[in-house]
Amino acid sequence: MNVIRFLLQNHTQVLELTMEHLWLVGLSTAFAMLIGIPLGIIIAHRPSWNRPVLASANIIQTIPSLALFGFLLPVPWLGARSDRLAILALTLYALLPIIRNTYAGIRGVDAAVIEAGKGMGLTESQLLFQVELPLAVSVILSGVRIAVVISVGLATIAAAIGAGGLGEFIFRGLAMVDDRVILAGAIPAAILALLADFGVGWLERRLRPR
């Protein structure tokens, strides 16, 4: 119960850090979608590109997050502001599930449907926007959902390089050896992850083709 009292007493700061956290996660997810969905579409249509792209995204995923934050720190424009750096790192981590699910979603469209569409004289972009993407949208969104949930957790580490977010409480609590402060960061972060999971999951079901 001490945690709740702590949260209430510091509610302005909790709110502020939550907003920072949302900003980090939201912006990085948006970037990852802007890059990952087109990449996923491309590799679904050019099978020879599939291995190198997915392998690269996989390798990025294996770099320990603290190390990645550290590596990026000396980069000129990025290193100047730690939130830029955090957003880049989070974007990179979010790529894999988004690329992979976009690829899987589009490859999962019934070959007969594509064949019929082509045979009727649909152009590649008509086929993509009228057939492939609408049929793949729920699979793509489930990739986005995984990416968001991972990002909410990872973003707490961004506080280690001073990018803010709910990780601030966690690191401060660790330094002070105070569970209340750690939980003041961890609980809102967990709630955010659950809400994001639920929200994108709802969207996914809404947009699922019949």
Place this chain on the structure above:
Amino acid sequence: MHAIDANPVIEFRDVSYRVQGTDVLRGLSLQVAKGETLVLLGRSGSGKTTTLKMVNGLVSPTSGAVLVNGATHTDVDVIRLRRGIGYVIQEVGLFPHFTVSRNIGVVPKIEGWNDARIQARVQELLQLVGLSPEIASRYPHQLSGGQRQRVGVARALAADPAILLMDEPFGALDPLTRDELQREFLSLQRRVNKTVVFVTHDLREALRLGSRIALMEAGKLVTVLSPHEFVKSDDPWASAYVRAFGDGLESAANRGTS
């Protein structure tokens, strides 16, 4: 070998197709006349589907030329060409997220028809293929196999193409539904009078629906015969087919066109 039409709608000139070192088609020459139903008959792997897909440019020949209305695919916009050729496949390939009505209206819509005209056309086509009007608002998964294939035929006819390509369209249906759809195909063909290329491995279907039968084996055209000629033919491949299908084929020949 077969009648040469002065102005064939579709013409294959010494067409070959190789993929990964394998000859799928070798030296195919064939003409399809206006208004006829040419059946490509052959077993799996004989190259009949590849031949069909060359008409709408889904497959391009390695050598030789395929002419549709006297022009090769390199001379014309293939996308435009395809919109003028109806295409029906065994798996139907209806868009699962579109209603029946939107499925039938795909080509008219991309061709820029207004909604009222598309809706009128959809109703007309549903009636033509023997479906009730209320089916228009359903989704493909709510239909039976036979209904789906009827919608597939309606979709292929939507923009009133002069050519219809059908790749084993009734192959996945139960015998009764298949029989029904074959019968309807014949009566439909009498009314709309398209140039049809029809792929099947079923000799009965070929005899019943075709005005001519092109028999294919291992990537080569064996012979082109009318249904009546086919059942009496002493060509080894043709007679092997007739034997495999057993007795009673004489009466099956051209029941539709007579």
